[in-house]
Amino acid sequence: MTTPEDRVKQVLSSEADQLVPPPDLARTAIRRGRRVRRLRVVSGVAVIAAAVVAAIVVPTASLSRSEEPQPAGVISDGGLVTVNNLWLQEPDTSREEATRWLDQLRTGEAPKVPTVQSGSLVDGSRSVRFPLVKPQSAHSFGRVDGGWVVALQDRFDEQGPITYGELTPTGTLQSLATGHGLGATLSPDRTQLAYAVRDRTGKLEVIVREVATRMIRAKVTVPDKRADLDLIAGWNLSGIWLNGSTGALLWAPGSALVPVPAADVRVVAPQSSLVQTHEDPQCARLASWDKRLVPRIQYCGFAGSLAVSPDAKTVVVGQIAFGLYEPRTQRLDLPTGLSIRSVAWEDETRILFAVQRADDGVTVVRCDTTTGSCERAPAGPDVTLPRN
Amino acid sequence: MIDADAEFTDFVRAQSPALLRTAFYLTGDAGLAEDLLQTSLTKVYLHWSKIDAREAAAAYARRTMINTATSWWRRFSWQREKPRDDVPDLQNRDEYGELDERTDLVATLRRLPARQRAVLALRFLEDLSEAETARLLGCSPGTVKSQTSRALAKLRADLTAPTFVEEDR
Numbered sequence: 001m002t003t004p005e006d007r008v009k010q011v012l013s014s015e016a017d018q019l020v021p022p023p024d025l026a027r028t029a030i031r032r033g034r035r036v037r038r039l040r041v042v043s044g045v046a047v048i049a050a051a052v053v054a055a056i057v058v059p060t061a062s063l064s065r066s067e068e069p070q071p072a073g074v075i076s077d078g079g080l081v082t083v084n085n086l087w088l089q090e091p092d093t094s095r096e097e098a099t100r101w102l103d104q105l106r107t108g109e110a111p112k113v114p115t116v117q118s119g120s121l122v123d124g125s126r127s128v129r130f131p132l133v134k135p136q137s138a139h140s141f142g143r144v145d146g147g148w149v150v151a152l153q154d155r156f157d158e159q160g161p162i163t164y165g166e167l168t169p170t171g172t173l174q175s176l177a178t179g180h181g182l183g184a185t186l187s188p189d190r191t192q193l194a195y196a197v198r199d200r201t202g203k204l205e206v207i208v209r210e211v212a213t214r215m216i217r218a219k220v221t222v223p224d225k226r227a228d229l230d231l232i233a234g235w236n237l238s239g240i241w242l243n244g245s246t247g248a249l250l251w252a253p254g255s256a257l258v259p260v261p262a263a264d265v266r267v268v269a270p271q272s273s274l275v276q277t278h279e280d281p282q283c284a285r286l287a288s289w290d291k292r293l294v295p296r297i298q299y300c301g302f303a304g305s306l307a308v309s310p311d312a313k314t315v316v317v318g319q320i321a322f323g324l325y326e327p328r329t330q331r332l333d334l335p336t337g338l339s340i341r342s343v344a345w346e347d348e349t350r351i352l353f354a355v356q357r358a359d360d361g362v363t364v365v366r367c368d369t370t371t372g373s374c375e376r377a378p379a380g381p382d383v384t385l386p387r388n
Numbered sequence: 389m390i391d392a393d394a395e396f397t398d399f400v401r402a403q404s405p406a407l408l409r410t411a412f413y414l415t416g417d418a419g420l421a422e423d424l425l426q427t428s429l430t431k432v433y434l435h436w437s438k439i440d441a442r443e444a445a446a447a448y449a450r451r452t453m454i455n456t457a458t459s460w461w462r463r464f465s466w467q468r469e470k471p472r473d474d475v476p477d478l479q480n481r482d483e484y485g486e487l488d489e490r491t492d493l494v495a496t497l498r499r500l501p502a503r504q505r506a507v508l509a510l511r512f513l514e515d516l517s518e519a520e521t522a523r524l525l526g527c528s529p530g531t532v533k534s535q536t537s538r539a540l541a542k543l544r545a546d547l548t549a550p551t552f553v554e555e556d557r
Contacts (some may be wrong), residue, residue, distance in 0.1 A: 005508070005512050005540060005543065007493060008493050008496075008508070008512070008513075009499055009512055009513055011493045011494065012412070012413055012416075012493075012494070012497070013513065014512060015412070015418075015494075016408075016409045016412045016413065019405075019408050019409065019412055019418060019421070020428075021404035021405055021408045021422075021425070022422055023408075023444075025400050025404050025426060025429055026396060026397040026399075026400035026401065026423065026429070027397075028402065028426060028429075028430075029396070029426065029429040029430045029432070029433045030393055030397075030433055032397065032430040032433075033430050033433035033434050094527065095527050096527065096528070119544060145545065255427070337455065339503075356503075358528065358531060359531075360531070360534065360535075
């Protein structure tokens with residue numbers, strides 16, 4: 001009998017046999033490498049210089065353009081600033097080294113965001129057991145007026161339906177909706193939930209439901225030609241962002257879908273119009289929406305996600321916190337190249353990282369982006385941080 | 389004196405077919421595999437002078453690809469649920485069974501967490517031992533064993549699970 005691993009090997013090997021390396025691999029690597037080496041020398045100076053320029057230009061230029069100040073480094077005429085060579089923060093830290101580092105960190109307070117740990121939602125001193133009827137995975141979207149919005153899914157059917165509900169402090173789960181793997185997102189004011197459903201013909205609808213009343217407030221049918229959509233990427237002041245392989249869609253509930261030619265959009269701070277995009281696999285870019293995506297700043301040589309604070313004033317790139325509105329750079333006291341499973345902001349300045357341990361558990365680390373200091377935020381090894 | 393760039397070029401010429409295979413196993417996508425290889429080779433070039441033993445360069449390149457692939461995976465996974473491409477439909481499977489199976493296999497592999505995918509790629513596609521895999525991944529053989537076991541369990545579950553058919557809403 002053929003085992004699954006044999007089948008995977010057969011299929012992938014036959015596909016891999018057909019691959020031919022591109023002809024200029026070495027030349028391109030050398031050219032890019034030399035460029036990075038040059039930038040390595042000047043990058044520190046360049047970042048500071050860009051920030052200083054921004055500090056001079058931003059107060060007069062940005063405030064006249066919009067209520068939102070421009071990020072540090074963005075040229076006032078809309079030019080895109082690039083911060084390069086962040087990959088020089090490599091090499092990665094092995095999980096064993098990371099675990100040793102985690103274990104010697106001083107211990108601070110428990111995470112001040114609603115987390116899921118061992119079948120319970122834990123929020124500060126409160127712990128509410130999920131009423132699970134079968135093995136399910138759960139995660140939290142965060143606090144709402146009557147409790148917490150959560151998502152539950154059969155642990156053994158990751159392609160199956162996802163139940164969204166409101167978990168009350170007494171442990172009751174009030175069902176809100178059933179959606180599918182495109183995800184869901186809370187509105188910036190945390191009163192509404194957007195999620196996607198597909199009917200059996202494949203038609204895709206995005207639905208907005210009010211959490212308090214369970215009423216549907218808006219819905220839109222995605223055109224058949226946009227069958228590539230695979231993710232609700234978040235909801236910010238511009239609207240709800242949907243991602244697909246042929247570009248993004250923006251939907252402000254009550255109006256029409258707007259196609260946005262951008263790759264891998266992600267909402268980074270719901271209380272702003274900023275989104276993250278990846279036009280190039282090696283550059284994470286921040287852009288704002290003003291009838292079109294306006295690129296503002298990009299970080300190249302960095303393959304991970306940018307983490308923007310809730311007030312959209314700070315961005316964490318790797319282990320560096322940059323001020324987006326003022327020239328501010330703070331290195332976080334983290335080893336380079338940690339394997340980070342997820343991040344969440346506790347408030348405008350403190351960020352939580354769920355760091356992978358060698359034993360496959362995670363440890364939550366809290367870093368203060370104003371001082372760079374980090375500490376352990378005690379939580380169970382299976383903790384998951386909220387998604388919104 | 390040996391020209392470092394020429395030496396690096398020779399290394400890329402000799403190793404790129406095998407490295408591209410590994411990149412493909414790690415990503416499950418030909419285009420991404422090329423991007424991964426190119427990015428990783430640039431990183432290798434940056435550290436070329438520090439790689440003492442040239443025979444270690446291929447292992448270093450593999451390690452770099454694994455770490456880079458993990459970073460890419462993290463980029464896509466933060467705050468994101470696993471997407472489903474379509475509504476699975478059992479009726480079509482007889483007619484297009486073989487194509488479906490290939491698509492399912494690749495999709496299943498791509499859904500695995502990066503670390504588990506790397507373990508599978510190295511253990512079963514590159515035929516490395518547990519010890520060699522552990523060395524490349526910078527973890528203990530015990531971790532390789534447990535990750536392998538989890539990845540295989542997930543593969544089996546995914547490939548044998550009954551297909552979900554939506555109920556009327």
